[in-house]
Amino acid sequence: ETGVTQSPTHLIKTRGQQVTLRCSSQSGHNTVSWYQQALGQGPQFIFQYYREEENGRGNFPPRFSGLQFPNYSSELNVNALELDDSALYLCASSSDSYTEAFFGQGTRLTVV
Amino acid sequence: RKEVEQDPGPFNVPEGATVAFNCTYSNSASQSFFWYRQDCRKEPKLLMSVYSSGNEDGRFTAQLNRASQYISLLIRDSKLSDSATYLCVVSSGSARQLTFGSGTQLTV
Numbered sequence: 001e002t003g004v005t006q007s008p009t010h011l012i013k014t015r016g017q018q019v020t021l022r023c024s025s026q027s028g029h030n031t032v033s034w035y036q037q038a039l040g041q042g043p044q045f046i047f048q049y050y051r052e053e054e055n056g057r058g059n060f061p062p063r064f065s066g067l068q069f070p071n072y073s074s075e076l077n078v079n080a081l082e083l084d085d086s087a088l089y090l091c092a093s094s095s096d097s098y099t100e101a102f103f104g105q106g107t108r109l110t111v112v
Numbered sequence: 113r114k115e116v117e118q119d120p121g122p123f124n125v126p127e128g129a130t131v132a133f134n135c136t137y138s139n140s141a142s143q144s145f146f147w148y149r150q151d152c153r154k155e156p157k158l159l160m161s162v163y164s165s166g167n168e169d170g171r172f173t174a175q176l177n178r179a180s181q182y183i184s185l186l187i188r189d190s191k192l193s194d195s196a197t198y199l200c201v202v203s204s205g206s207a208r209q210l211t212f213g214s215g216t217q218l219t220v
Contacts, residue, residue, distance in 0.1 A: 033207070033209065033210070040214070042199050042201075042212030042214050043156065043199075043210070043212045044212070045210060045211065048207040048209060050207075055207045056205055056206055056207025056209055058209065090155055090156070092210075100158055105154065106155055
């Protein structure tokens with residue numbers, strides 16, 4: 001076990017709704033990155049938070065937003081859900097950008 | 113063109129076989145290189161980092177050619193437990209975000 005936990009594990013939402021996914025980072029890790037993995041594809045970088053500030057962002061629209069809290073846990077929020085948002089959402093934590101990132105088990109989101 | 117391209121696979125090999133995966137990346141400013149392993153419906157896990165000098169971890173050997181922007185992974189004496197999807201990964205940018213290939217599925 002990596003010590004990175006995500007909740008919920010599975011979720012079904014309707015197109016147009018909003019969703020919040022949560023990630024608890026491994027103890028001592030202050031950097032959290034979020035990835036989206038569509039079926040049959042590799043994970044794609046959404047954004048990274050370092051000490052509560054966004055530290056980098058991939059090619060995702062503004063309806064994907066995030067937060068990092070003082071305890072370094074993080075949330076991913078997606079507004080106006082689209083069918084193509086159906087994917088496995090992975091959170092990875094590390095002690096900084098330069099060290100190994102450990103992934104949580106992911107949240108499988110289905111948009112219907 | 114994808115930033116990281118891998119052999120499409122799938123690879124189906126008998127136990128004991130040697131199998132090689134290849135990968136190319138397009139960003140010459142990429143800083144670090146990895147192979148991750150992902151079991152069905154599980155999270156990716158780091159298999160090994162890849163260095164220009166080449167590196168070996170038991171039955172696994174990884175090579176990096178920065179000039180050709182090419183990464184490889186060799187698995188010797190394949191075991192049933194090696195069955196998984198292997199993801200070629202490069203790190204780049206100020207956030208050192210990971211860019212993944214689409215993965216190559218291996219069935220032993």
